Every structure is written in C-alpha cells, then in structure tokens.
Amino acid sequence: MRVIVTGGAGFIGSHLVSRLIRLGHEVLVIDNFSTGIRSSVLQQLDVLELDLSSPEFVNKLPKGDFDAICHLAAQSAGSVSADNPLYDLQANAMSTLLLSRWCIEKGISRFLYASSMVTYGNTDKSPVSEDQLCLPRSYYGVSKLTSEHYLRLGALEGLKPTSFRMFSVYGPGQDLENVRQGMVSIYLSYMLRGVEVPVTGSFERFRDFIYIDDVVDAWISALNLSSTPQLVYNIGSGSGTTVRELLMLLLQTLDLSSDYPICEMTGSDNDQFGLYADINNIRNDLDWVPNTDLSEGLRLMYEWAAKIL
Ligand SMILES: NC(=O)c1ccc[n+]([C@@H]2O[C@H](COP(=O)([O-])OP(=O)(O)OC[C@H]3O[C@@H](n4cnc5c(N)ncnc54)[C@H](O)[C@@H]3O)[C@@H](O)[C@H]2O)c1
Structure with a gap:
C-alpha cells in the first residue's frame, strides 16, 4: 500500500x-x-x-x-x-x-x-x-x-x-522537552531532571492513558x-487513572520516594476534569x-x- x-x-x-x-x-x-x-x-x-x-x-x-x-x-x-x-x-x-x-x-x-x-x-x-x-x-x-x-x-x-x-x-519517543503537551511525558521529564513537578490542576482529575x-x-x-x-x-x-495515581506509579517506576516534591497548582478553565x-x-x-x-x-x-x- x-x-x-x-x-x-x-x-x-x-x-x-x-x-x-x-x-x-x-x-x-x-x-x-x-x-x-x-x-x-x-x-x-x-x-x-x-x-x-x-x-x-x-x-x-x-x-x-x-x-x-x-x-x-x-x-x-x-x-x-x-x-x-x-x-x-x-x-x-x-x-x-x-x-x-x-x-x-x-x-x-x-x-x-x-x-x-x-x-x-x-x-x-x-x-x-x-x-x-x-x-x-x-x-x-x-x-x-x-x-x-x-x-x-x-x-x-x-x-x-x-x-x-x-x-x-504515552510512550517512548514522546518529546520530553515539550512541557505543554502530554501528562506522562511532562511529569516524567521533571522527575528525570530531579526537580519539583508542577501539576496544573487537581490531583483528583483522571485520564485514560x-x-x-x-x-x-x-x-x-x-x-x-x-x-x-x-x-x-x-x-x-x-479505564480511568487519577493524576495522583499516575504520579505514584511514576515515582515507583523511577524508584523515587513517595514524598518527592510535587506541587498542585491552579489549573486551566479549559481543562477537562476526567473521562x-x-x-x-x-x-x-x-x-x-x-x-x-x-x-x-x-x-x-x-x-x-x-x-x-
Ligand atoms: N499525543 C496524544 O495524547 C494525542 C491524543 C489525541 C490526539 N492526538 C493527535 O494526534 C496527532 C499527533 O500527535 P502527537 O502527540 O504525535 O503530536 P506531535 O506534536 O508529536 O506531532 C505532530 C506532528 O505534526 C507536525 N505538524 C504540526 N503542525 C504542522 C503543520 N502546520 N504542517 C505540517 N506539519 C505539522 C509536527 O511537526 C509534528 O511532527 C495530532 O493531530 C494530535 O492532535 C494526540
């Protein structure tokens, strides 16, 4: 073809x-x-x-x-x-x-x-x-x-x-430099750099990964x-996964402590809560x-x- x-x-x-x-x-x-x-x-x-x-x-x-x-x-x-x-x-x-x-x-x-x-x-x-x-x-x-x-x-x-x-x-090949798109790649990128993860929006939001x-x-x-x-x-x-669950899974995957610095910030009005x-x-x-x-x-x-x- x-x-x-x-x-x-x-x-x-x-x-x-x-x-x-x-x-x-x-x-x-x-x-x-x-x-x-x-x-x-x-x-x-x-x-x-x-x-x-x-x-x-x-x-x-x-x-x-x-x-x-x-x-x-x-x-x-x-x-x-x-x-x-x-x-x-x-x-x-x-x-x-x-x-x-x-x-x-x-x-x-x-x-x-x-x-x-x-x-x-x-x-x-x-x-x-x-x-x-x-x-x-x-x-x-x-x-x-x-x-x-x-x-x-x-x-x-x-x-x-x-x-x-x-x-x-999500998966290999996702742009880890682009922190405007892709929840998994954004959080992973901050964790790999060893810096605080800014989460724009509630930890209770959920997504289907x-x-x-x-x-x-x-x-x-x-x-x-x-x-x-x-x-x-x-x-x-x-199935749905909350942002909190995703963050915990990422910390486990990277073998990082569960008290790794993560900051919950005000989200955007345009964001979807969960589906x-x-x-x-x-x-x-x-x-x-x-x-x-x-x-x-x-x-x-x-x-x-x-x-x-
Ligand atoms: N990644 C996701 O979770 C997701 C979810 C739903 C839908 N999508 C859609 O899937 C498609 C691919 O997403 P992605 O995550 O691979 O994004 P991406 O940004 O990695 O890929 C988009 C590609 O399109 C090219 N492009 C952008 N604007 C262009 C233009 N004006 N002319 C020619 N090329 C242009 C970019 O250079 C890039 O190669 C997009 O349409 C996106 O909206 C992605």
Whole structure:
C-alpha cells in the first residue's frame, strides 16, 4: 500500500511510519517539523516539507498514486490553541478540509484522522462512548471536532474516513522537552531532571492513558479495512487513572520516594476534569484490544528515556 502520513515526524506519526515500513508499505511523510523531530524520520523515507496551516500547501501535494492518507499533523496543545486560536484553526481544521477535498479529487478514498478525546469536553459520564454529545472546551477541541465533521461530509462524496478520538497517548519517543503537551511525558521529564513537578490542576482529575504501540495497532487495523462501520472510534484503555495515581506509579517506576516534591497548582478553565473511553465499538469492529497496562507502559517509557538522557 502507498500511504501518506502527515505529522510523520511527530510522536504518534513516527511510530505509525515505522510500523508501516516494517509491514512493507511505501510511505510519504508530510511535515513542517514544528514539533516533529527530523531524526525520528527514517533516513530512506520520502519526506515532503510542507506547512499545512497555509492554504497554498494544496498546490505542492504529490502527484503520484496513493491508497490512503493518515492525517496526524496538527498543533496538539490546548494551551497553544488558547494563545493562537486562528493558527489552531488553520493547522488543524483547515488542513483537514483541504486534504479531504484533495483526496476526493484524486480518488484517494481511505482517510484516517487523528482526533482526540478533547472533542467530548467535560462529561460526568464515563466510560464515554462515541455517540455522546460533544461540547469541546478548547479551540483545539473545536478544531478536532470540526475536522471530524468535514470528513463526515466528505463521506457523502465517496471518502472513506475513520476518525480516532485518541485519549492520553504515552510512550517512548514522546518529546520530553515539550512541557505543554502530554501528562506522562511532562511529569516524567521533571522527575528525570530531579526537580519539583508542577501539576496544573487537581490531583483528583483522571485520564485514560493508552500506550503508543496499542494506538498504532488500531491505526493499522483500520488501514487494513477499506472502510469502517462507524466514522469515529475511541482509542483508550477503557479505564480511568487519577493524576495522583499516575504520579505514584511514576515515582515507583523511577524508584523515587513517595514524598518527592510535587506541587498542585491552579489549573486551566479549559481543562477537562476526567473521562475514560468506552472501547466496545473499536473492539467489535476492528477486533482491537489494548495489550499494555499502565505500569508496563511506564516501565518501557522510562527505560527509553533513561537511555537518551
Ligand atoms: N499525543 C496524544 O495524547 C494525542 C491524543 C489525541 C490526539 N492526538 C493527535 O494526534 C496527532 C499527533 O500527535 P502527537 O502527540 O504525535 O503530536 P506531535 O506534536 O508529536 O506531532 C505532530 C506532528 O505534526 C507536525 N505538524 C504540526 N503542525 C504542522 C503543520 N502546520 N504542517 C505540517 N506539519 C505539522 C509536527 O511537526 C509534528 O511532527 C495530532 O493531530 C494530535 O492532535 C494526540
């Protein structure tokens, strides 16, 4: 299969690209390297350096035949979207609109999209299933939900989209320098540096942490299908972990004392309090289950981080 992966230099995209290559697929990476890391893209790969936040990118898209596109390129931090909502709209929603129109025109029907659990907003009902009302609390959440809707409209014109509402993805390769995105990577990064961990928001908030290899399994399963019964699927572990529990697990993994300095600070109004995924639909339709539990995933991530620091 010939596959375009936008955001292929990023955390999730680079894992997806590696797996696709291992499975014998041909991959073209499109990325502007704003948060992606050049060295994480395999040397022999085709790379098109493009900024998808500028509408002119459409004129520079490749000519050849492709079977599918996996669109992961995005600015992916809620706080960044609060600072610059227009950029978020362009990089996230406009890029999806233009890429989907281009795919329809070129007859590339399979379109996999990196959506997010932030589309749900605050909900007091967990596990949360895909048919729940979405009321995003951040511009980032709005741009992800808008993208899903553009793809739903594209489906009326022959596109075969699948959007994945990924919960909190973590694992080796996550950017430990970026302290604006990724709860696990942020806390781990402070602990590895031996400094106090600032936690913006309550320790009682909870999230659904899902290991990177499990996420890639889901994308590959979907790519092997010409379409999926639903347009949108959650990817999560199916269980919730409080911030307090995550911090304790990280301290155990790093063999640090339970009285390690951690400071609970005022959170952002846009933050979600807590939710975890209902994974029945993806389990049934994609025959997918998560295989790595949080303790094991944190151990694997720590082993990786200890090697690179
Ligand atoms: N990490 C998570 O927990 C999580 C959860 C839900 C959804 N997502 C979504 O998954 C996708 C990948 O996330 P990630 O954690 O790998 O983030 P990341 O920042 O590591 O990767 C994003 C990639 O997109 C590229 N990019 C950003 N803006 C671009 C632009 N305008 N033009 C071209 N390339 C651009 C970056 O350089 C980077 O390589 C994003 O769409 C994100 O919103 C991530």
